[in-house]
Amino acid sequence: MSKDAFCNMISVSEPGPGDGGNTGSWRVVRPVIDTEKCIPAKTGKPSCFNCWLYCPDAVVTKTIPPTIDYTYCKGCGICAEECPAGAITMVAEASFTKEEK
Ligand code: SF4
Ligand code: SF4
Numbered sequence: 001m002s003k004d005a006f007c008n009m010i011s012v013s014e015p016g017p018g019d020g021g022n023t024g025s026w027r028v029v030r031p032v033i034d035t036e037k038c039i040p041a042k043t044g045k046p047s048c049f050n051c052w053l054y055c056p057d058a059v060v061t062k063t064i065p066p067t068i069d070y071t072y073c074k075g076c077g078i079c080a081e082e083c084p085a086g087a088i089t090m091v092a093e094a095s096f097t098k099e100e101k
Contacts, residue, residue, distance in 0.1 A: 022071055022072070023057075023071075023072050023074060024069075024070050024071045024072050024073050024074065024075075026074055026075075027070075027073060027074055027075035027093060028075060028092065028093055029075045029077070029090040029091060029092055029093060030068075030070060030073065030075055030090070030091055030093055030096070031051075031068055031073065031075070031077070031079050031080055031088045031089070031090055031091075032088065032089050032090075032091050033051070033065060033066060033067075033068065033087055033088055034087045034088070034089065035065045035087075036087075037085045037086060037087035038065050038066065038083075038085060038087040039084070039085050039087075040064045040065065040066070041064060041065035041066075041087075044064060045064075046062075046064065048084065048085070049062050049066065050079070050082040050083055050084060051066055051068075051079035051082065051083055051088060052066055053082075054078050054079060054081075054082040055073075055078065055079050056076065056078060057072055057073060057074060057076075059071075059072045059073045060079060075090065075093075077090050
């Protein structure tokens, strides 16, 4: 079998947010980005974006600064683990007011 024919047989899936509705309602802690520490926010340059890269739900934007779609963020904490600048803190949902949620 040729390489091209083999490549046509490979299925590729890409992560996408929220086929299951407002899945962020499960969250008990939310990631909060400190733009004073976030590398692209501090430098104004498109660098790092580990949070965007590693988020399994594809809910972080690759923008300056990065933003998080809390409608779908599950609060897994992977972004905080992978942030090299310690710019993401996982904060208890209970500490936010209704307006902040
Ligand atoms: S991983 Fe941390 S430093 Fe890098 S873009 Fe995300 S918040 Fe900023
Ligand atoms: S807590 Fe998990 S789901 Fe939410 S933005 Fe971070 S990596 Fe993505």
